[in-house]
Amino acid sequence: MSTSNQGSEVIFNNVGKMAIFKKNQTVILKNCSFTVEPGKLTVLIGPSGCGKTTIINLIAGYERPDIGRVKMDGQPITGPNWERLVVFQETALYPWLTCYENVMFGPLSRKVMTKEKAHEETLKLLAKVGLEDFRDKYPSQLSGGMQRRAELARALINQPKVMLMDEPFRGLDAMTRQLMQEYYLKLFEETDASHVFVTSELDEAIILADNLLIMTNKPSKIQKIIEVDLPRPREWSMVTSKRYLEIKAEALELLHEEAVKASTTSGKVDVDLSGLLEPVNTD
Amino acid sequence: MSDHTATIESQFWRQISRTFVNWSLFRQIMSFVLFLVLWSAIVVAVDYFQQIPTPKAVFMALFETPFKVVLVNMLKSFIRVLAGFFLGILIGFPIGVAIGYSKVAKGLIFPAFEMVRPIPPIAWIPATVLFFVHIESQIIFLTFYGAFFPVVYNTMGGISEVDIRLPRAAMSFGLNKRQMLWKVILPAAMPQIFTGMKLAMGITWILVVAAEMMANKGGMGYYVWYNHTVMDYPHVVLGMGIIGLCGAICSIGIAWVGNYFTRWQRIF
Amino acid sequence: MESKPDGKRQGRILIDHVEKVYDPEGVNVHACRDCNADIQPGEFAMVVGPSGCGKTTLLNAIAGFDNATGGAIYLDEEKIAAPDIVQSPGADRMVVFQGGALFPWKTVMGNITYGPVMQGKMRVNEAVKEARELMDRLGLSQEIERLYPDNLSSGMKRQVEIIRALINDPKVLLLDEPFRALDNISKGLMHEYLLSVFELTQKTIFFITHDLDEAVFLADRIFVMTTRPGTFKAVIEVDIPRPRDFRVLATERFVEIREHVKAEVEEESMKAFEAGERELA
Numbered sequence: 001m002s003t004s005n006q007g008s009e010v011i012f013n014n015v016g017k018m019a020i021f022k023k024n025q026t027v028i029l030k031n032c033s034f035t036v037e038p039g040k041l042t043v044l045i046g047p048s049g050c051g052k053t054t055i056i057n058l059i060a061g062y063e064r065p066d067i068g069r070v071k072m073d074g075q076p077i078t079g080p081n082w083e084r085l086v087v088f089q090e091t092a093l094y095p096w097l098t099c100y101e102n103v104m105f106g107p108l109s110r111k112v113m114t115k116e117k118a119h120e121e122t123l124k125l126l127a128k129v130g131l132e133d134f135r136d137k138y139p140s141q142l143s144g145g146m147q148r149r150a151e152l153a154r155a156l157i158n159q160p161k162v163m164l165m166d167e168p169f170r171g172l173d174a175m176t177r178q179l180m181q182e183y184y185l186k187l188f189e190e191t192d193a194s195h196v197f198v199t200s201e202l203d204e205a206i207i208l209a210d211n212l213l214i215m216t217n218k219p220s221k222i223q224k225i226i227e228v229d230l231p232r233p234r235e236w237s238m239v240t241s242k243r244y245l246e247i248k249a250e251a252l253e254l255l256h257e258e259a260v261k262a263s264t265t266s267g268k269v270d271v272d273l274s275g276l277l278e279p280v281n282t283d
Numbered sequence: 284m285s286d287h288t289a290t291i292e293s294q295f296w297r298q299i300s301r302t303f304v305n306w307s308l309f310r311q312i313m314s315f316v317l318f319l320v321l322w323s324a325i326v327v328a329v330d331y332f333q334q335i336p337t338p339k340a341v342f343m344a345l346f347e348t349p350f351k352v353v354l355v356n357m358l359k360s361f362i363r364v365l366a367g368f369f370l371g372i373l374i375g376f377p378i379g380v381a382i383g384y385s386k387v388a389k390g391l392i393f394p395a396f397e398m399v400r401p402i403p404p405i406a407w408i409p410a411t412v413l414f415f416v417h418i419e420s421q422i423i424f425l426t427f428y429g430a431f432f433p434v435v436y437n438t439m440g441g442i443s444e445v446d447i448r449l450p451r452a453a454m455s456f457g458l459n460k461r462q463m464l465w466k467v468i469l470p471a472a473m474p475q476i477f478t479g480m481k482l483a484m485g486i487t488w489i490l491v492v493a494a495e496m497m498a499n500k501g502g503m504g505y506y507v508w509y510n511h512t513v514m515d516y517p518h519v520v521l522g523m524g525i526i527g528l529c530g531a532i533c534s535i536g537i538a539w540v541g542n543y544f545t546r547w548q549r550i551f
Numbered sequence: 552m553e554s555k556p557d558g559k560r561q562g563r564i565l566i567d568h569v570e571k572v573y574d575p576e577g578v579n580v581h582a583c584r585d586c587n588a589d590i591q592p593g594e595f596a597m598v599v600g601p602s603g604c605g606k607t608t609l610l611n612a613i614a615g616f617d618n619a620t621g622g623a624i625y626l627d628e629e630k631i632a633a634p635d636i637v638q639s640p641g642a643d644r645m646v647v648f649q650g651g652a653l654f655p656w657k658t659v660m661g662n663i664t665y666g667p668v669m670q671g672k673m674r675v676n677e678a679v680k681e682a683r684e685l686m687d688r689l690g691l692s693q694e695i696e697r698l699y700p701d702n703l704s705s706g707m708k709r710q711v712e713i714i715r716a717l718i719n720d721p722k723v724l725l726l727d728e729p730f731r732a733l734d735n736i737s738k739g740l741m742h743e744y745l746l747s748v749f750e751l752t753q754k755t756i757f758f759i760t761h762d763l764d765e766a767v768f769l770a771d772r773i774f775v776m777t778t779r780p781g782t783f784k785a786v787i788e789v790d791i792p793r794p795r796d797f798r799v800l801a802t803e804r805f806v807e808i809r810e811h812v813k814a815e816v817e818e819e820s821m822k823a824f825e826a827g828e829r830e831l832a
Contacts, residue, residue, distance in 0.1 A: 046736070047734065047736045047737065048734035048736070048737075060451070060455060061454075061455075062451050062454070079454075080451065080454035080455040081455065081457070082455060082456055082457050084455065085452075085455050085456075086448075086451070086452065086455065088448045088452070092446070092448035092449055092451075092452050094449065094467065094470070094471075095471075095547050095548065096470040096471070096473070096545075096547045097547075105456065105466075106456035106457070109453070109456055109457065109458045109462055109466065110456065110457040110458075138547040139547075140547065140548065158456065173601075173602055173761060173820070174761060174762070174763055174813065174816065174817075174820075175601075175816070175817050175820040175821070178813075200734040200735045200736055201735050202735065202800075203764075239806055239810070240803060240806050240807065240810070245801050245802070245803060245806070246801075248800070248801040249798065249801035252797055252798065252800055252801050253798075255736050255739075256739065256740075256797045258736070259736045259737055259739060259740050260740065262737070263704075263706065263737070263740055297574065298574075298579075
């Protein structure tokens with residue numbers, strides 16, 4: 001595709017969202033407002049079960065807000081679309097397709113590319129994520145890091161305007177995780193798309209973010225927006241810089257406060273609601 | 284250090300024994316041999332059990348029977364099983380897909396199924412007369428019935444338990460409903476669909492034997508029953524063994540097909 | 552609080568040339584080889600290393616679940632693992648497991664008092680009294696004692712497990728990634744909790760983890776293990792003063808030490824990774 005993919009702006013305006021969990025209705029988001037600036041990397045961090053995944057689902061269009069508006073470039077989001085693609089927690093590659101088939105799955109299903117074009121693009125992307133030697137492997141044959149890279153390629157081939165990263169590096173070991181972070185930083189700095197990245201790891205959050213959004217416990221909203229003004233391109237060595245440590249100290253204070261609140265107010269600190277909230281609804 | 288040398292020595296002997304003897308295979312063979320020995324011993328030693336044919340008697344019975352008789356009966360059973368099994372898939376699979384995929388279909392069909400399903404298939408034997416005149420069709424109906432529910436329920440279960448992220452990703456990629464079914468839902472549900480088929484295969488064999496025992500129309504069930512009526516017990520046991528063998532062949536066959544279609548699952 | 556008549560503190564773990572060989576299907580796999588460490592009484596020792604490097608093997612040998620095939624491990628003067636002894640797990644070495652091992656069919660109180668009661672060391676009412684005292688001292692609300700584990704948060708489950716271990720008055724606590732399932736933010740609270748327990752009880756702690764933040768935050772010394780066959784290749788002193796709280800995480804010294812440990816671990820992971828990659832290709 002030759003059209004350049006401009007990053008989009010996403011606005012949350014007083015969004016409220018409820019969910020039924022174990023037969024109890026819970027308010028997950030309340031008065032949640034923030035803006036994902038075009039072409040920027042917005043990181044959401046907060047205690048687990050605080051509705052980060054719900055925010056991803058709302059932007060992706062898998063769920064609708066009960067109150068308030070979620071808009072992309074001024075238009076309300078009404079459903080899933082290739083313009084907003086999710087890289088899921090753990091992997092959501094299709095296990096019955098090879099790496100190569102997974103990557104070309106989107107454009108071929110939408111019939112927006114010829115087979116030859118898709119083949120060409122897929123090979124280009126697989127090379128970019130360093131998987132050219134693994135194109136005919138099934139996802140179960142790939143390591144965790146490779147799966148994540150394949151998934152990035154599967155999303156990128158569609159040239160989305162917003163990339164939604166739902167704790168994509170969770171479950172990777174420390175080394176692979178850092179490699180993936182550095183890798184992802186490079187990828188982000190090369191593209192124009194807006195990125196929303198959800199995590200519960202503070203170092204990951206700061207090193208990646210342009211804007212760091214700290215969330216409260218349920219019912220969640222944005223507690224504080226910290227602008228991370230570390231220069232780009234980012235490098236891991238920045239973690240010892242003075243500015244970095246300042247930001248970290250500020251964020252730590254806020255997160256700790258939320259964690260203490262969570263452990264004293266509700267017995268269940270860490271019930272992760274993500275993924276349990278909605279039954280499969282393909283109708 | 285004496286500890287150390289002792290360790291090395293014991294490791295050495297362990298290594299030697301592992302190199303020359305495949306202990307795991309040896310244990311498997313021993314299990315088989317032990318079974319036959321125990322069986323013979325019980326028959327010989329315990330008066331109460333002396334009517335039971337020994338393994339040797341069963342083995343001899345294999346050569347007494349005209350080979351053709353066994354073969355014809357085997358074929359009859361096979362045809363009935365396969366006919367019922369494939370009918371079960373032909374009808375059960377689409378219904379399973381429908382109730383797994385659509386809430387409307389599930390609401391309309393599922394409750395009625397839940398009412399009928401607890402009735403053990405064998406309890407249907409007398410009632411089949413009401414539906415079919417020919418005994419052959421009665422037997423095939425019964426095997427079909429046995430295969431039907433496992434196929435329906437596992438297809439449905441497989442579809443409704445697909446990891447939500449897979450169809451979600453597909454929705455974002457812009458797949459239409461038909462593509463979603465064929466390209467995402469069905470492949471993802473495939474492992475459980477085959478689990479259902481394996482179950483179905485087992486049940487059809489149970490039913491075909493039961494039905495043949497009642498029916499007087501040949502088949503391995505009839506073979507066993509007939510030999511029972513003439514009190515030829517070595518042949519009864521032989522027939523049982525052959526039924527077991529046929530069942531195993533069918534299970535292995537379906538497992539093989541299933542492994543082929545879900546090969547992405549097992550590769551490391 | 553642990554003191555023998557001669558006043559010497561207990562809980563020294565001496566790991567002396569330990570070797571562990573597994574041989575499934577005749578292929579010898581060296582999980583550990585020539586593994587040496589001397590953990591002092593009342594020390595908080597963290598063990599880090601690449602996945603599958605034999606950390607858990609070592610813990611199992613100390614706990615008495617799975618014997619060493621060479622060398623020996625001593626707890627104070629007692630030999631607790633060596634090829635020439637028959638091992639048995641003891642109440643002097645308590646393990647808190649990765650996934651958590653509370654009995655789901657017993658209440659919190661039932662779980663905590665289970666050990667001493669089953670061993671016949673205490674009667675039920677004594678054990679209950681002791682448990683309440685311990686819960687009180689270690690800051691766990693007694694309101695939860697009638698609850699079943701399923702009704703607790705994961706963090707609280709871990710707290711209960713730690714208390715269940717401590718009621719046996721062990722010489723050492725063995726922890727195998729106990730907080731793995733927690734998210735980073737509630738994990739932080741658990742770390743502070745564990746530190747307060749450590750400072751109160753002065754037990755020797757042997758703690759396995761993958762999480763380097765966790766390692767640096769908690770440890771007196773960090774033992775870095777090599778890839779298989781596992782052996783200790785570096786011991787890193789953590790000179791951050793105690794008592795520590797979460798603010799330590801944003802100090803320069805903390806990040807420095809962590810990056811140091813990370814570099815050591817990464818070198819090993821890289822080796823493991825290359826070996827693994829070769830298998831993949």
